[in-house]
Amino acid sequence: MKDERTLNQSLSDTFVILERVRKEYEPGLLPDEVGTISFVGQGIARAKGLPGARSEELLRLQGNRLGIVFNLDENDLSLVLLDESEGVQAGESVYRTGRVLDVPVGQGLLGRVVDAMGRPLDELGPIRAEERRPAERRAPEVMERAPVSVPLQTGYKVIDALIPIGRGQRELILGDRQVGKTAIAVDTIINQKGKDVICVYCAIGQRNSSIATVIQDLREHEIMENSIVVAAGAEAPAGLKFVAPYAATTIAEYFMEQGRDVLVIYDDLTRHARAYRELSLLLRRPPAREAYPGDIFYIHSRLLERATHLREEKGGGSLTALPIVETEAQNISAYIPTNLVSITDGQIYLSPELFQQGILPAVDVGTSVSRVGGKTQLPAYRAVAGDLRVSYSQFEELETFARFGTQLDEETRKTLERGRRAREVLKQAQYEPMPASEQVAVLISLIEGVLDRVSTEMVWEASKKIVEAVRTKLSKVCRQIEAGEPLSPDARKSIAMEAEASITELVRGEEDADPRVDEKEDQKR
Numbered sequence: 001m002k003d004e005r006t007l008n009q010s011l012s013d014t015f016v017i018l019e020r021v022r023k024e025y026e027p028g029l030l031p032d033e034v035g036t037i038s039f040v041g042q043g044i045a046r047a048k049g050l051p052g053a054r055s056e057e058l059l060r061l062q063g064n065r066l067g068i069v070f071n072l073d074e075n076d077l078s079l080v081l082l083d084e085s086e087g088v089q090a091g092e093s094v095y096r097t098g099r100v101l102d103v104p105v106g107q108g109l110l111g112r113v114v115d116a117m118g119r120p121l122d123e124l125g126p127i128r129a130e131e132r133r134p135a136e137r138r139a140p141e142v143m144e145r146a147p148v149s150v151p152l153q154t155g156y157k158v159i160d161a162l163i164p165i166g167r168g169q170r171e172l173i174l175g176d177r178q179v180g181k182t183a184i185a186v187d188t189i190i191n192q193k194g195k196d197v198i199c200v201y202c203a204i205g206q207r208n209s210s211i212a213t214v215i216q217d218l219r220e221h222e223i224m225e226n227s228i229v230v231a232a233g234a235e236a237p238a239g240l241k242f243v244a245p246y247a248a249t250t251i252a253e254y255f256m257e258q259g260r261d262v263l264v265i266y267d268d269l270t271r272h273a274r275a276y277r278e279l280s281l282l283l284r285r286p287p288a289r290e291a292y293p294g295d296i297f298y299i300h301s302r303l304l305e306r307a308t309h310l311r312e313e314k315g316g317g318s319l320t321a322l323p324i325v326e327t328e329a330q331n332i333s334a335y336i337p338t339n340l341v342s343i344t345d346g347q348i349y350l351s352p353e354l355f356q357q358g359i360l361p362a363v364d365v366g367t368s369v370s371r372v373g374g375k376t377q378l379p380a381y382r383a384v385a386g387d388l389r390v391s392y393s394q395f396e397e398l399e400t401f402a403r404f405g406t407q408l409d410e411e412t413r414k415t416l417e418r419g420r421r422a423r424e425v426l427k428q429a430q431y432e433p434m435p436a437s438e439q440v441a442v443l444i445s446l447i448e449g450v451l452d453r454v455s456t457e458m459v460w461e462a463s464k465k466i467v468e469a470v471r472t473k474l475s476k477v478c479r480q481i482e483a484g485e486p487l488s489p490d491a492r493k494s495i496a497m498e499a500e501a502s503i504t505e506l507v508r509g510e511e512d513a514d515p516r517v518d519e520k521e522d523q524k525r
Contacts, residue, residue, distance in 0.1 A: 034095055103251060271326075
């Protein structure tokens with residue numbers, strides 16, 4: 001009797017081990033659920049014989065290809081293929097896996113380039129994941145969220161001072177093609193160096209050369225080891241383009257739930273919407289406005305709602321989303337841009353007219369807005385940038401009227417001169433992000449009238465001298481500004497005095513080279 005019990009126990013243990021090995025060898029595969037491919041199209045397929053299949057379930061095709069169940073019809077089901085459809089033929093078998101699409105997450109992804117399935121694209125070996133999580137996940141509840149309270153510095157004066165972004169915010173970047181949208185996103189990633197922010201760059205439908213350029217920029221500026229690139233290029237199947245942003249968000253959420261701050265950039269959601277429209281039309285879903293399916297708003301809202309700042313009891317991490325959208329002929333009121341404007345917490349609009357004039361970054365201050373970031377802004381910014389946005393917008397209106405050659409009074413002329421210098425101050429080259437303290441120093445010099453002493457053409461040179469002087473001689477004040485301490489009147493006065501002293505030689509050189517100065521001296525005599 002004892003031997004019989006021992007034998008039964010051994011058989012039971014053996015069965016448990018075999019079952020575990022089977023599951024590990026083919027995770028979730030259900031061999032009793034086998035269907036047949038009945039139709040293959042461009043990026044889609046239809047299958048019969050899977051009565052137990054569920055919506056968004058992952059199916060395995062011949063050749064280890066994968067697909068997702070999108071439509072559950074009466075007689076068959078429709079799949080979106082996550083691999084190339086070439087080689088898939090009608091009559092082949094298709095198997096259920098019993099699981100939804102998931103991606104690897106963990107520290108092992110830092111510094112890596114992966115596709116939307118988490119498969120490596122950088123030839124650096126396999127991904128050492130800590131676990132796998134579904135690409136589609138529920139957004140945090142309202143009670144799990146905390147107010148956005150910490151700024152996310154982009155390194156651009158025009159954004160950090162006038163359109164500030166907070167950690168946990170969703171800020172849309174939109175504009176026509178080739179106006180610098182990706183440049184702002186990449187510079188924002190570069191500016192996170194040394195700030196303990198994990199960066200995830202999700203490329204959707206971009207050319208492979210463009211993705212390679214972004215990766216090279218991140219490596220050259222030594223930020224790649226703290227970043228992850230999720231790539232679904234222009235030649236990738238439409239299914240991969242569709243799931244890419246959800247996979248990137250899942251990867252980012254792992255770090256957020258560990259209490260880390262994460263920045264996710266979706267470049268861009270216009271191509272994501274087009275990929276979904278392509279799949280929906282191929283699957284015979286009813287088209288709506290501009291042939292987009294009726295749930296086009298929902299696919300973006302459920303994605304961006306996952307960006308938030310968690311409460312301390314939930315880890316206190318944050319996920320900041322910077323979605324990028326391409327407009328056509330400056331049409332901000334188009335279907336997809338207006339959808340995303342209504343979902344996000346503000347937008348940064350890049351004007352092609354400013355870009356053609358050489359005003360870079362080409363941020364249109366009047367059209368751009370941040371509904372949340374103002375509460376996170378450093379106190380030093382609030383002290384100097386409070387009226388700058390209003391005065392700059394007034395300058396742009398005055399400049400339009402001044403072109404007609406009307407007579408200008410002295411006050412209007414001074415406003416125009418100050419506005420032109422403000423525009424020069426807000427210009428910034430790519431790959432040159434500035435710390436908050438240096439930005440504040442230049443803005444104080446502008447507001448206090450220090451830069452009024454130099455010509456508009458020399459504002460850029462004067463700004464560089466001011467930054468160098470403040471960085472070396474007022475290092476304590478710089479540390480106070482970046483630590484979030486209020487800007488005292490004495491500190492503000494010290495910055496203005498140091499700025500004035502730093503450009504003295506520059507002003508003297510301009511006066512010596514300007515013949516009008518000698519004429520004025522002769523008139524005085």
